[in-house]
Amino acid sequence: MTSTFTPSAAPRLARRGIARLAPWLFLLPAALTFVVWVYWPLLDAFRLSFYEWNMLPRSEPRFVGMENYANIFELSKFSQALKNTVIYIVGLLPIAVLIPLAIAIYTQDLPERSRNIYRAIIFVPMIIAPVVAAAVWRWLLDPSYGLVNNWLGALGFEPVRFLFDADTAIWTIIFITGWKLIGFSTLILSAANANINPSLIEAARMDGASNWQIIRDIRLPLLSSTILFLTMITILLGAQWSFAYIVVLTQGGPLGSTTNIFHILWDFGFSSLSVGWSSAAAIILVLGFGALAFVLLRLVDRYSFHDN
Amino acid sequence: MTTDTLTAGRITGPARGALKFRLDRWFGHAVLIALAFLCLFPVYWMIVTSLRPANEILEGSLWPSNASLDNYRYALGAIPVRAMLINTTVISVAVTAIQLVTGLLAAFAFVRWRFAGDKIIYALMVLTWLVPLQVVMIPNYLLVAKLGLLASIIALILPHFASALAVMLLVQAMRSFPREVMEAARMDGASNWRLLWEIMVPNMRGTIASLAILVFISTWNEYFWPLLLSRTPENSVVQIGIQMFMTAEGTQWGPLMAASTMASLPILILYLVLQRQVVQSFLQSGLK
Numbered sequence: 001m002t003s004t005f006t007p008s009a010a011p012r013l014a015r016r017g018i019a020r021l022a023p024w025l026f027l028l029p030a031a032l033t034f035v036v037w038v039y040w041p042l043l044d045a046f047r048l049s050f051y052e053w054n055m056l057p058r059s060e061p062r063f064v065g066m067e068n069y070a071n072i073f074e075l076s077k078f079s080q081a082l083k084n085t086v087i088y089i090v091g092l093l094p095i096a097v098l099i100p101l102a103i104a105i106y107t108q109d110l111p112e113r114s115r116n117i118y119r120a121i122i123f124v125p126m127i128i129a130p131v132v133a134a135a136v137w138r139w140l141l142d143p144s145y146g147l148v149n150n151w152l153g154a155l156g157f158e159p160v161r162f163l164f165d166a167d168t169a170i171w172t173i174i175f176i177t178g179w180k181l182i183g184f185s186t187l188i189l190s191a192a193n194a195n196i197n198p199s200l201i202e203a204a205r206m207d208g209a210s211n212w213q214i215i216r217d218i219r220l221p222l223l224s225s226t227i228l229f230l231t232m233i234t235i236l237l238g239a240q241w242s243f244a245y246i247v248v249l250t251q252g253g254p255l256g257s258t259t260n261i262f263h264i265l266w267d268f269g270f271s272s273l274s275v276g277w278s279s280a281a282a283i284i285l286v287l288g289f290g291a292l293a294f295v296l297l298r299l300v301d302r303y304s305f306h307d308n
Numbered sequence: 309m310t311t312d313t314l315t316a317g318r319i320t321g322p323a324r325g326a327l328k329f330r331l332d333r334w335f336g337h338a339v340l341i342a343l344a345f346l347c348l349f350p351v352y353w354m355i356v357t358s359l360r361p362a363n364e365i366l367e368g369s370l371w372p373s374n375a376s377l378d379n380y381r382y383a384l385g386a387i388p389v390r391a392m393l394i395n396t397t398v399i400s401v402a403v404t405a406i407q408l409v410t411g412l413l414a415a416f417a418f419v420r421w422r423f424a425g426d427k428i429i430y431a432l433m434v435l436t437w438l439v440p441l442q443v444v445m446i447p448n449y450l451l452v453a454k455l456g457l458l459a460s461i462i463a464l465i466l467p468h469f470a471s472a473l474a475v476m477l478l479v480q481a482m483r484s485f486p487r488e489v490m491e492a493a494r495m496d497g498a499s500n501w502r503l504l505w506e507i508m509v510p511n512m513r514g515t516i517a518s519l520a521i522l523v524f525i526s527t528w529n530e531y532f533w534p535l536l537l538s539r540t541p542e543n544s545v546v547q548i549g550i551q552m553f554m555t556a557e558g559t560q561w562g563p564l565m566a567a568s569t570m571a572s573l574p575i576l577i578l579y580l581v582l583q584r585q586v587v588q589s590f591l592q593s594g595l596k
Contacts, residue, residue, distance in 0.1 A: 022500060023426075026417035029410040030433065030470035037467040038436045041447030048446065055450075103343065107336040114337070120583050121344040124351055126590060127575050129529035131547045132568040135554065136354045139561055145366050147353065183347055184590060191591055240440050244531050248551060265442040270536070275446055282443040293438055 042286070049279035056273070068280035072268075078281065080256050081264040085239045087170060088177075088260055092238040095178030096185050097230050101223070104189035105215060119190075122183035130180070130244035137176045138163065138249055163249055166257040173249065173258050177242040185230055192226040193219065225300070232296045236289060261285050351572075358565035365562050379566035383553070386563060389570055392546040395461050397574070399545065400527040403468040404520050411474030411519070416504045418475075419482040420490075430479070437472035441532055449536055459539045468527065473593060474519055481515040482508065518589030521582065528575055546571040 049068055053061035072078045107115070125133065140147050141162040149159040162172040196219060204214050220227075243262045246252060252259035252267060259267065261281065269278035357365065358379050360372040367373070383389060417423075418430055441448075448467060457463040485508055493503050509516070531547045538544040541552070550571055553564035579586050 023417040023421040023423045026413045026420075026500075027429065028413075030414035030475060031429065033410065033467075033470035034433055034436050036451070037448060037469075038439050038444060039432070041444035041451070042439065044447035044450075045443060055446075103339055106332075107340055109333055110336050110340070114340075118340040118344055119587060122340075122347045123587050123590070124576075124579070125347050127525055127529075127579055127586065128351065128572060129531070129547055129575075131529075131531050131550050132354070132572050133350075135550055135564050135568045136350045138554070138559070139357065139565065140350060140353060142559075145561075147368060150368050179346070179350075182343070186343070187587065187591055236438060240442075243442070247532075247535070248554070262440060262442045265445070269446050278446060282446075286439070286443055289438065 045279045045282045048275050049283050051276050051279075053275040054273040055275055061275070064276065068276040069284075072277050072280055072284075077256055077259065078264060081259045081261050084170060084258065085260040085262075088174060088239040088242055089235055091171065091174040092178055092181070092234050092241075093231065095174070096181050096234040096238065097227060100182060100185035100189050100230075101227065103186050104193045105219060107190070108193055115190075119187060122186060124183070125180045126184045128180070131248055133176060133180055134245050134248035137172075137179070137245075141172065164254060166254045169250055169254060169258045173242050173245045176245050176249075177238070181241070188230065189223065189226060192223055196222050228300050232300055235296065236293055351576075354565050354572075355569055357561060358569045360562060362562055379562035380570070382560075383563040383566040383570070387549045387552050387567070388541050389546065389549060389567065391542050392544055392549045393570065393574075395543065396528060396545040396547075396571075399461055399464050400524050402465050403527040404523045406465070406469050407471050407474045407523050408516060408520060410470040411478045412504065412509065412516075414470070414475050415478035415482050416500070416508070418479050419485070420500065420503075430475075433470075433475050434472050437476075445532075445536060452537065458537060459543050461543060463537050464534055464545070467533065471523070474523065477515060477519050477593065478512075481512050485511065515592075517585065518592055521578075521586055521589045522593055525575055525578075525586075 048061070050063060050065055051061040052064045052068070053059060107118075110118075141149070143149055143159050143161045143164065148162075153159060160168065163169050200218055200222075201214055204218055209217070239260045240262050242260065243266075246258050246260065246263045247266065250258045252263050262285075265278050265281050265285065268274050268281060356370070356372060359375045359377070360367060361374055361376045361378055364372060364374065414433065418426060452458055452463045452466070455463075457466075489507065489511075490503065493507050498507065529547065530545075534545045534548050538548045541549065546567075550564065550567045553560045553567060
């Protein structure tokens with residue numbers, strides 16, 4: 001079209017200006033939310049990690065440089081929290097990945113209808129609120145009146161103080177966290193397993209491959225990207241998932257045995273009212289998990305490429 | 309493996325295979341029944357305990373001999389459960405609606421246009437998924453305090469105005485939307501606004517419903533942010549209410565289980581009605 005004459009040029013330019021702005025207008029609400037509630041606070045936490053402050057109205061933040069970082073690394077509580085974070089993650093991996101994987105592979109031949117019923121049931125913990133799960137398990141595991149200890153007593157065992165014994169408490173919290181997750185992982189792995197082309201399995205069977213060989217050489221490689229995905233979210237989020245159970249059930253105790261990095265942030269910030277320590281721990285957490293996420297995401301990238 | 313064992317296997321194959329198949333299936337059922345029991349029993353026990361009268365609370369029977377609603381009456385009197393349930397509902401509905409709108413708008417921008425920095429901005433939005441609330445809680449808390457919203461339920465909604473999950477799932481859904489339809493609508497002179505709301509959204513009902521379920525359930529179950537902000541029971545959510553029956557002095561098991569049941573009932577009913585859809589939406593979020 002060549003019939004552009006001058007009068008219409010101005011509005012057209014204006015319209016083009018709006019057109020260029022359009023994507024930004026559509027992005028604005030979400031972007032603003034993330035800036036105000038995530039990215040700006042992240043910078044602010046970084047700044048606060050160099051100050052000493054207790055959040056009380058009349059006190060002023062005092063610049064202390066790297067002191068907060070030096071101090072928290074000297075606390076045995078903090079190193080215990082770091083150690084426990086690793087225990088939480090490693091302890092959750094079998095429940096969130098290995099057991100569901102075994103179940104998904106073992107139960108693939110069940111008829112559609114019964115599979116759907118199981119599926120509906122094992123999914124229930126996933127939709128139950130963490131606080132409710134904590135309350136119910138606290139009741140079931142109560143040392144004097146809980147059903148589990150009743151059963152153990154009937155079998156002739158001494159009552160176990162699941163949540164009140166420094167040796168068992170962390171494993172109890174890991175178990176409850178896993179209880180919420182296991183159905184979800186099982187369903188994801190079952191769905192991925194069901195997506196494997198049956199003719200591949202048939203062909204291998206014709207060639208005389210044993211069940212174990214089929215699992216090892218066909219199923220596991222084809223499931224690798226799903227397995228990797230579940231492993232990744234467990235490593236990155238596992239310790240975080242247990243936070244609600246720690247706060248509701250043990251407050252990090254007994255003797256600090258169940259605290260982890262997420263709980264220690266909360267403890268420093270809102271129990272000890274030490275903004276500097278909490279922020280310094282937060283920055284360490286972000287750097288640590290950020291590095292981990294970077295490595296894991298690259299791994300996932302490589303494997304999902306191989307899968308396609 | 310030698311040819312001998314192979315042929316031997318082939319001869320006895322069918323009979324042995326059938327037996328093995330049946331055993332495998334039996335074993336599969338056994339494993340799943342055990343898992344289903346583990347998953348469902350605690351929820352069942354919560355409901356049963358909540359129905360036991362106070363003097364029978366420690367009973368181990370599978371069904372209360374005298375079912376009663378005493379614990380519910382007690383719980384309703386001890387804390388403002390009704391107000392809490394209303395607050396939780398208002399917050400969950402509002403967060404779901406807002407997150408869908410902001411997510412749809414942002415996703416549309418990413419799918420419809422190419423602009424400077426689009427990939428980086430998308431990555432930054434997705435990465436917020438990895439920033440735990442514990443890390444930003446102090447600055448967020450200070451901001452809410454500065455706005456004077458500490459005791460209001462608006463503060464419980466504000467940080468959830470957008471989520472990485474919504475943006476991600478909606479971008480994926482829109483990318484698979486047929487390009488020809490979008491082009492045709494543009495040729496007809498439809499504005500971007502109409503293209504989004506009148507053409508794309510009605511065709512993405514499945515994804516939107518899934519996402520709404522996910523957001524609703526996770527907002528309903530949220531615990532940490534309300535824990536930071538709750539000042540009075542009347543302005544709080546039901547998850548905080550549950551906690552009030554667990555004190556250092558001891559736990560009132562009956563009312564605790566009654567409050568837990570009341571807090572879970574809306575979600576459990578939603579699940580009973582939309583079971584397939586709920587499972588599907590969680591699976592989708594995980595598979596992508």
